[in-house]
Amino acid sequence: MKRFLWIFLAVSLFSLVWVGNVFAQKPTPSDDEVNAVASQMFCPVCENTPLDVCPTQACAQWRELIRTKLSEGWNADQIKQYFATQYGVRVLAEPPRQGLNWLVYIVPPFLIVIGVYILFRAFRSMHTVNQLAGGETEPNGPATDEYTSRIEEELKKRN
Amino acid sequence: MNEGNSTPNAEVEAAPKRGVPIWIQVIIWLLLLGLLAIIAFNMKRSQQGSLKVGDPIQNFTLSFFDGYQFQGKPEINLSDLKGKVVVVNFWASWCKPCEQEAAALESVWKTYESGGQVVFVGVDYVDTEPEARKYLSNFGITFPNGPDVGTKISQYFRITGVPETYFIDQAGNLAYAQIGPFGSESEIQAIIDPLIQK
Amino acid sequence: MVEDFGYGVLILSFILAIYAIGSAVYGYVHRSQKWVESSRLAMQLTFPILTLSVISLIYLLVNDQYHVAFVYEVTSRSMPMYLKITSLWGGQSGSLVFWAWLMAAFSTAVSLRKWDRDREFLPWVVVVTSLTMAFFVGLVIFYENPFLQYWKSFSGDVISAMFQPAGSAFFAPTDGRGLNPLLRHPGMVIHPPMLYLGFVSFVIPFAFAIAALVTGRTDDRWIRITRRWTIIAWTFLSLGLVLGGRWAYDVLGWGGYWGWDPVEISAFMPWLTGTAFLHSVMIQEKRGMLKYWNMLLIILTYALVIFGTFLTRSGVLSSVHAFAQSAIGPAFFIFIGITFVTSVALLIYRWADLKAESQMTSMLSREALFLLNNLLFMSILVVCFWGVIFPLISELVTGQKITVGPPFYKNATGPLFAALVLLMGIAPLSAWGHSTLKTLGQAMWKPLIASLVVMVIIFFGFDIRQPYALIGFFVIFTSAFITIYEFWRAARARSRAQKENILLALWRLAGRNRRRYGGYIIHLAIVCMSLGIIGIEMFQTQTQGTIAQGQSLQLDGYTVTYKDLAVFDTNDNRNVARAVLTVSKNGQFLTELYPRRDYYYESQQPMTIPGVRSTMADDLYVILVDWQPILSSGATFKIYHNPLVNWLWLGSIILIFGSIVAGWPDKEVEIVPARVRRNQIAGSAVGQQVD
Structure with a gap:
């Protein structure tokens, strides 16, 4: 009895898989799905134009290739990887984070941090100079050059 | 003030x-x-600009599309072809002008194939394989063809577009560069023949 | 004949510019006013002379003189008159002439000012402006001559040369190739002049800066003289950039206005340093600080102008905006080398003289916040510069091309832009010299509450949950409300004091201090533009589909129905495929759209013209991607929904207005009731507006 139960379970599982197989197979990916991947790539034929909007025949073929790969169940990263090996890394909108390319991502933050440091030091040194000079130096008093505040003061005096 | x-x-x-x-x-x-x-x-x-005539051409390896072979191997090394005239043709299936010269290239290839002095190689530039195969079978191209993986070969030749055809002499130097399609078979032969005679 | 005349006057203007440089230097060295004056007169003459050359070229363009190579390349008989004129800047050589001509206009204009108080600057201003102009004229004369004619040798070859080569005959094609179709757009007609105007007008402040460095007169005089030039330059450059964006949006058919293309970025970089300069000069004027920094900024701006022009025109970068490969690269490179090295050397030489006259007293003072603003602009510059330069380095090292594209720039600059917009709101509240959290808080709390209310509405009413978008909106609305509140506070104070109507008070107030209130208007313009940018960057949606006649595509509640498509030839040599679509929302018909694809036979170039339904809330932007010969079998459309994008263009119009207010020359003295006038301490108020 117990054995039959197992067989029955196995058979029903198999039939479930068999019937469900049709759902696992993806329908032809829509243009939108294709474009979602294509917009992250550039094609060497039309330089600096994203692949999803490039009107040339070459790019249309590339988009069809993306469609094929999507229907084979590839995901966006796999497809990008495939295109990068096939046509060179310049198809990627951003250089891959490896080797020399790390410089792209590291140098700007590094320089910005240096900028922040310089600014911070400038502020601090000015602060110390101020304290040496005997506390707050208020050249004209707070906001004397403000036309509005002058008018406001004027108002106060009148009231 | x-x-x-x-x-x-x-x-x-x-x-x-x-x-x-x-x-x-x-x-x-x-x-x-x-x-x-x-x-x-x-x-x-x-x-x-493009490579200059007389420039030595670096070695490159081209793996062919399935069904093509050269001397029984599915790939070709330029360095193995010393002593032969090599014709490197850059093309793509999306390229209209390429179609003008495809048949001419094939028929010229047929005339030299048996001689063994000339090798034709087709390099497929940023193309998709199904369309490329269709193009090759449409024009009945028999000389070996392969995709330019990573656009390395075309970047080395600094091509400005397709079609472009480069003729490499027996010593491995560039002998002639054709930018744009050929008009006729005789045009191609007129470039190859003096090279063989050298 | 006309071409010979045009070329002749070109050479004449080159000689004049060289003479101006020579006599200015001679006059400076020998302290001879006569020679300096003579150089000024020579510089003055360059504009009228170059104008003759430009007129000759336009004459050739307009009259279908196809024996001239440039005319053949950029015009054709079927082009309308206005395009024939504007194709002057549709090709490399013509646009170089145009550049030089604008440069001459500015140098002539600057030569006409009253020099009485600034005689010592004159020779060096002449040298810098004339050198820049001579360089561009030289490029035209020696490398990119638009007056070259076609000649047919007896062997049948057509060659282009200025003078008839031996053994050749006159040759004139019957029709030209016509202007690149992408450039046949009103946006493209005015975009290059605006951009070039922005570029060349930044040369003027640079020239004064160099003059100040050479002569050692490093007080803020040079800044006061060039203040208005800087505002003009900045306005033109901003407009040039916006128009370029508008052109891309209308013509390139990728649903966007800015693609972070290297050429776009190289026009954007001088804008960044120019904007930073515009702000930091105020610190020098008010507080005598940051002298070296201002020098550095204007030198950078000039360098980036030249560098950007070089990148675009030498073939180093390729792009939809770039000119074709050209031989001018090496000459340009040498010019860049000389100007960079000289300016930096001068700056280092004078560094010690550029000491600050006063000190920062508070972290919340306006000068401190302006410094922060400068830091942010420089950070964006670093990102942009590195993104443009790195692919060049990488290609040299690895031999492989790489792309540094939009994702990189968006991620890197997004937070910086947001911080800038926020700072733009807060900084005007702080006082020069000193402010405290308390004074800032007092001015800020009301607008802050207002923007929080708006945020609640956006969050619950519009159901927007993306954190970055919310941050963006918050920053924008805070900034906007603070600026508007500033206007209102000042106007109310004045209207009470003067018993004026509030609008009149606002008008008078802005009139009293144009620079500040013009600046605020520009800030509001930037806020509007940011709103548009957030809309399209964060809320753009798109869909694409192939539909048969009568079928529809849906996007964000819009229904786009494919009605009809016609393919026909036009009499100006185009093949046009034009679709008819109807747009409806909630079952209600809104409009018809006509996206089309033009194919230009002459240049074998397709052009995608979107059909756009535009409102202040959103744009519906439809592109015809593909179509079947049999209509019933369908056509492919791509639809973009771009929320708020119109605020970007609206903002740019406000920007023009604000710039006019800020840059308007103040001559008339306002009549102020005697009592108020007495209370004004001489100098402090007037100093802000009188040059």
Whole structure:
């Protein structure tokens, strides 16, 4: 009895898989799905134009290739990887984070941090100079050059 | 008219004047020169145009589409072809002008194939395989063809578009570069024949 | 004949510019006013002379003189008159002439000012402007001559040369190739002049800066002289950039206005340093600080102008905006090398003289916040510069091309832009010299509450949950409300004091201090533009589909129905495929759209013209991607929904207005009731507006 139960379970599982197989197979990916991947790539034929909007025949073929790969169940990263090996890394909108390319991502933050440091030091040194000079130096008093505040003061005096 | 209000506490002016420290000056000049050097090299590169006649051609390896072979192997090394005239044709299935010359190239290839002195190689530039195969079978191309993986070969040749055809002599130097399609078979033969005779 | 005349006057203007440089230097060295004056007169003459050359070229363009190579390349008989004129800047050589001509206009204009108080600057201003102009004229004369004619040798080859080569005959094609179709757009007609105007007008402040460095007169005089030039330059450059964006949006058919293309970025970089300069000069004027920094900024701006022009025109970068490969690269490179090295050397030489006259007293003072603003602009510059330069380095090292594209720039600059917009709101509240959290808080709390209310509405009413978008909106609305509140506070104070109507008070107030209130208007313009940018960057949606006649595509509640498509030839040599679509929302018909694809036979170039339904809330932007010969079998459309994008263009119009307010020359003295006038301490108020 117990054995039959197992067989029955196995058979029903198999039939479930068999019937469900049709759902696992993806329908032809829509243009939108294709474009979602294509917009992250550039094609060497039309330089600096994203692949999803490039009107040339070459790019249309590339988009069809993306469609094929999507229907084979590839995901966006796999497809990008495939295109990068096939046509060179310049198809990627951003250089891959490896080797020399790390410089792209590291140098700007590094320089910005240096900028922040310089600014911070400038502020601090000015602060110390101020304290040496005997506390707050208020050249004209707070906001004397403000036309509005002058008018406001004027108002106060009148009231 | 009244610059006076811009100097509220002039006593700071008394501080000793300091120039730019030498090490910062050195860094600035190095950066500036580095930038100029980068631009100079890139400009030189972009001004070079295509390869020049007489330039030695570096070795490259081209793996063929399935069904093509050269001397029984599915790939070709340029360095193995010393002593032969090599015709490298860049094409793509999306390229209309390429279609003009495809049949001519094939028929010229047929005339030289048996002689063994000339090798034709087709390099497929940024193309998709199904369309490329369709193109090849449409025109009945029999000489070996393969995709330019990573666009390495085309970048080396600095092609400006497709079709372009490069003729490499027996010594491995560029003998002739054709930008754009060929008009006729005789045009191609007129380039190859003097090379064989050399 | 006309071409010979045009070329002749070109050479004449080159000689004049060289003479101006020579006599200015001679006059400076020998302290001879006569020579300096003579150089000024020579510089003055360059504009009328170059104008003759430009007129000759336009004459050739308009009259279908196809024996001239440039005319053949950029015009054709079927082009309308206005395009024939504007194709002057549709090709490399013509646009170089145009550049030089604008440069001459500015140098002539600057030569006409009253020099009485600034005689010592004159020779060096002449040298810098004339050198820049001579360089561009030289490029035209020696490398990119638009007056070259076609000649047919007896062997049948057609060659282009200025003078008839031996053994050749006159040759004139019957029709030209016509202007690149992408450039046949009103946006493209005015975009290059605006951009070039922005570029060349930044040369003027640079020239004064160099003059100040050479002569050692490093007080803020040079800044006061060039203040208005800087505002003009900045306005033109901003407009040039916006128009370029508008052109891309209308013509390139990728649903966007800015693609972070290297050429776009190289026009954007001088804008960044120019904007930073515009702000930091105020610190020098008010507080005598940051002298070296201002010098550095204007030198950078000039360098980036030249560098950007070089990148675009030398073939180092390729792009939809770039000119074709050209031989001018090496000459340009040498010019860049000389100007960079000279300016930096001068700056280092004078560094010690550029000491600050006063000190920062508070982290919340306006000068401190302006410094922060400068830091942010420089950070964006670093990102942009590195993104443009790195692929060049990488290609040299690895031999492989790489792309540094939009994702990189968006991620890197997004937070910086947001911080800038926020700072733009807060900084005007702080006072020069000193402010405290308390004074800032007092001015800020009301607008802050207002923007929080708006945020609640956006969050619950519009159901927007993306954190970055919310941050963006918050920053924008805070900034906007603070600026508007500033206007209102000042106007109310004045209207009470003067018993004026509030609008009149606002008008008078802005009139009293144009620079500040013009600046605020520009800030509001930037806020509007940011709103548009957030809309399209964060909320753009798109869909694409192939539909048969009568079928529809849906996007964000819009229904786009394919009605009809016609393919026909036009009499100006185009093949046009034009679709008819109807747009409806909630079952209600809104409009018809006509996206089309033009194919230009002459240049074998397709052009995608979108059909756009535009409102202040959103744009519906439809592109015809593909179509079947049999209509019923369908056509492919791509639809973009771009929320708020119109605020970007609206903002740019406000920007023009604000710039006019800020840059308007103040001559008339306002009549102020005697009592108020007495209370004004001489200098402090007037100093802000009188040059």
